[in-house]
Amino acid sequence: MASTLSFKDLPKQYDHAAAQQRWYPFWEEHGYFHSEPNPGRKPFTIVIPPPNVTGALHLGHALNNTLQDILIRMKRMQGFETLWVPGTDHAGIATQAVVERRLFTEEGKTRHDLGREGLVRRIWAWKDEYEARILSQLKQMGCSCDWQRTRFTLDPICARAVRHTFFSLFRQKLIYRGKRMVNWDTLLQTAVADDEVFHETVPGHFWYFLYPVIDPKPGEPKHVMIATTRPETMLGDTAVAVHPDPAAALERAEADLRARLEEAPEKEKAELQAELDDVRKRRETLLPQLMKLRDMARDGRMVMLPLVNRPIPLVADEWAKPELGTGCVKITPAHDPNDYEVGLRQKLPMINILNPDGTLNDHAGPYRGQTIMQARQNVVADLEKLGLMAKVEDRAIDLAHSDRSKTPIEPLLTDQWFVKMDHLAQMAMDAVTDGRVKIFPQRYAKGYLDWLSEKRDWPISRQLWWGHQIPIWYCKTASERELQAAFAGRSDVVWQADEQYGGWLICSQEADLAEDAVPGHKLVREEDVLDTWFSSALWPHSTLGWPEPTPELKYYYPTSVLITSRDIITLWVARMVLMGLQNVGQVPFHEVFVHPKILDAYGEGMSKSKGNGVDPVDVMEKFGADSLRFGLAYLTTETQDIRMPVDFECPHCGALIEQTKENRMLPRITCGHCGKDFATQWAEKPADKALPRGPVVSERFEMARNFCNKLWNASRFTLMNLEGYISGPVTDQELLVEDRWVLSRLATVTAQATELLDRYQYADAARVLYEFAWDEFCSFYVEMVKSRLQDAARRTTAQRVLAHTLDTLLRLLHPMIPFLTEEVWQLLGQIAPERGLEAPRAAAPSVIVAPWPQSDPARRDPHIETQFARFQEVLRAVREIRTRQNVPPRKRIEFSVLCDAATADLLRPMAAYFESMAGARAGALGPTVKRPALAANTTLPGMEIFVDLAGLIDVEAEIARKRDELSKLETRIAAQAKKLDNENFVRRAPAAVVQKERDALKALEEQSAGVRAALEELLRAQS
């Protein structure tokens, strides 16, 4: 397919766009991504963490998916039956919010204008658009997903899994309905999730009110004082609490403070001391009264809630801390999460005083219809009139706001559905504790276990329209007998009594129930939908066809590894484990790899709202998919998040403009270089959108781009020099030093890369391959093989080893840089279709299915590697002398080496390479070499290198250099000697270490003697 290319015409720069366009369709057409259960092979399976259809993928997704594809491609080459299941998540709240916002800004409509069906239709359209975009981004990145198995968390297959799961949990009484405080957005009239709430500190007040005690007896307080920042909520008070044992509580508080004071740093002491004094004072001033109140609470005494004149009980509850505030606390169960808990404990009524729009309802009596702020003012004023306001203080208040409407959040008690977690959570904990699921890096297991160990019930209902509607139907009026008659013989319908409101809760496993399913009675379906994570939790098995016992489920489940980011370990990973165990009876995956987060230049996470996100497509257009992938892999270490400063690239002149906190949200930016404007991702106005868009890129991918180009050119060189290639076995005798060396190194690198990738050490694997490819293959092997390629007699072997080495390197790099390696693989196949050393054979039709290289231990040759290292040292020394003596580049020089005979034997065969790689002719080598009269010299451990420069030498420079060298050596010798003089060291350190240090000292001394001799020689010559 690339046969139109002639090797002579290959471009000097790797054309990533062309390669990507050429090979992705090629792979797809050949079905390389598709997998079917195959009993003859072991499966290797990954399910994608489904990206939200809220928007396009960002760099974090690019990282996540690159890491998955690297593993998938390696395992595929290793002969596993590899399946990577792709898909997307409907992301309930986020997606509905995005679409609603757009509906409002573009058409001025709210969801109520469209109605449930209309809105959901809109969201499906949005989903179709973004799903397509997301999948195409994944393809651009080269992801080798099995697209035939693409899933969506709201598609019929997933929906069926959700229904079956809900049904089964409901039947097992693991799902129940209860009350829960939600964050109510009074503007949008919807509940918002905790992570959609932001807190802002605003100036506010702390009011102290008096509630009259009903029929106080002599000696009893006439009032109870409480304090609040939200006076209007008193209208919903249903109790006043006091601690059941205020004396003990105060004592504990005091002891606790004393302990903290002892350990506290100086600057916090004053504050703690003040607190301590306050608590001590309370014993005198407050405790007697609290004791009385406590007794009154035990007697079931009441106080009168002012303004609405409702008697409410005094209750004894530990929530009322005697060391805080007035020691008494008003209880508003319907509008405060903690009070709700107290309400449950004390079996208090819960009075909701709010309408959905934030005005007060009938329970607020005279304040009905007022807004919260109006009611607050009026309540305060009225209490003041009654003389029941004791005092008011200024106080900074941390107020929750809705991220979406920017209005204050009101806590509101609502009906919600829950999953009981005690048993399920325990199962999920056990799976990690006993190693059925291993988490890498291991430290993340702690968060997982801590979170699950709280075993808090999982609230699964959401007041949304976009999602899996809860399959519960209410029937108020029917009798159980009527239900039994209506659903006779059906195992897919179960019901329970609705203990809260009476009637029945009916759950259907498959089909929706008709309104008249129970003759003579009306069924009403629950409006709420399920939490997105409910369907995501089923992802590993729902995508494989559960609840059907499909061949896929049997073969691919449990999946091999899950690759994800740390912020959803609890929300998602833990719930997948628990649901997998619950539904399938097996863990969903054997291993979890938690990868780093991508941060911006300020160390902050990238997010849409901060405007610091990066579109991987921008990076790919500039650097290519291979560079994106390699760059990301190179940055994936175990401990460090990825900090990525980014720049806008001016579309007019190409100048880079640093992205800062100031400019990252601007719709338009003026280039400081050419002065022209360009648009950013924030461009919304037509005038801005009409401008050319400036992509956001990072220089951090240049390293990878350069690497790809280097590899491309080494490949080009190889291809250009394979003319006349004839395949055939290569015997060991034919191999020269450089062949043995490169094959030895290749064997080592193969083993390392394989092992590192198996342990998710992507950065190290990338580094090992980078260094081998660039510093060894390109810088040495290719350079050294050049002369043989010009020599007909030696050409054939050189070609065979070269082709084989490149072939292996391509295979090792393919998972990280798939397009480039395929491009070269195909070209290589044209000129050298059969490759290999001992027994050459036809290369695979695509590198994607080529066998993963095996490290051949027999090729590892320490002797050759030592020899080569010596060669490299001498080469470097000679080159360094050339530079420091300013020898003109084309000027040939001659050098000699004073060394032992063995070293000389190692160096002698390398003579030709000193010529070609340093323009230097090797003269005398060995122990008898005499110091030339006027020479530049470098002293290395065990070797002294001389370059005879005759009249050219800059003696002054050499002398200065020698003196500098000598003083450095003497410092090191002194340090070394001191170490060895330390009796403790010699006595207590292991003998091997001591010996090593002695050897080091000796080597240093020898080296210094050489330098001194050379210096003397120079000084003599100078005078």
Next chain:
RNA sequence: GGGCGAUUAGUUCAGUUGGUCAGAACGCCUCGCUUACACCGAGGAGGUCGGCGGUUCGAGUCCGUCAUCGCCCACCA
């Protein structure tokens, strides 16, 4: 408030079990268009490994503590 992590050259990061580990890339300086590659080649300068204690014969490497930053979780009558 609890937990986790980070702090190493101008920048972004590696440094496996404490004993040549003080490294890489980019940037910078000096040379060089040598027939694969200037997205290149050769050479070079740059760090008392956040501060302070401690363990040890020996500590970026282990312990404590402080400082700064980040993430997760919880909470704030």
